[in-house]
Ligand code: AHG
């Protein structure tokens with residue numbers, strides 16, 4: 624029986640007891656991930672004091688300027704997770720190819736995909752950033768390959784994020800609801816603070832980078848324009864950090880849009896380690912996630928870093944956006 628204030632580890636063990644014949648491998652993997660989250664939280668929260676601010680001086684596989692904290696978060700997750708012996712391989716936004724498990728450690732049956740630091744352009748200006756992760760099964764005996772990662776979002780066994788904000792929160796789902804835990808730094812534990820989060824069916828917030836509006840397809844422009852109709856009380860909220868924008872809308876209700884447009888016809892956000900995990904969380908909370916025309920979690924990926932259009936949040940808002948959606952030709 625879950626009680627507010629119980630630790631994430633206790634909550635996990637309760638969940639494990641509901642899984643017959645569970646050997647605790649997943650719980651152990653997850654516990655390692657929680658350690659990585661605490662380490663990154665410590666580094667993020669003192670970023671202003673030590674030399675990890677600013678750019679690392681090179682671009683990543685996405686062609687984006689890498690921040691030192693991106694690298695620190697990435698390396699923290701890789702080092703913490705590979706020792707546990709529960710993973711067959713990992714994939715990171717910051718690394719072109721899949722990350723094999725060092726031969727000195729046993730290989731496991733799970734795949735971990737992650738965006739080590741989301742919203743990293745906000746690091747130096749003290750706006751909340753996050754880590755997003757997705758866990759898949761890898762039931763093969765061969766060495767994991769990229770193909771093993773190319774599973775639709777419905778195959779995720781777990782998804783979640785860590786939000787390094789005014790407090791550090793850990794939000795995750797294993798398919799039995801979406802639950803939030805808040806770090807109590809005085810004891811170093813994540814404590815249950817938001818059990819079984821439900822996103823309101825209708826929101827009053829929309830989040831989009833309107834600087835792109837000229838490039839949006841007609842259906843997107845029509846939908847967003849409609850939200851500004853004075854008879855509707857929608858507010859615009861956009862911080863440029865997906866985890867922050869998503870988390871606020873998850874709790875308050877609302878819709879986040881990063882649509883494909885004339886400038887970015889494939890969309891900007893990554894399917895495997897941004898859109899899929901957040902889609903699992905929002906669906907478990909009663910919301911919806913779509914490209915504008917297709918359910919995110921039913922997309923069969925074709926490459927590790929593929930991008931997607933993303934429309935995610937309150938069920939009725941996403942459905943309304945889908946009802947108006949068009950492609951470049953307005954069809
Ligand atoms: P990341 O820092 O992992 O590259 O992600 C940045 C993403 C996402 O966090 C945010 O919603 C979006 O980029 C903001 O993009 P714009 O600056 O183009 O609005």
Ligand code: MN
Nearest residue numbers: 738740741742
């Ligand atoms: Mn990101």
Ligand code: MN
Nearest residue numbers: 716738740741
């Ligand atoms: Mn990132």
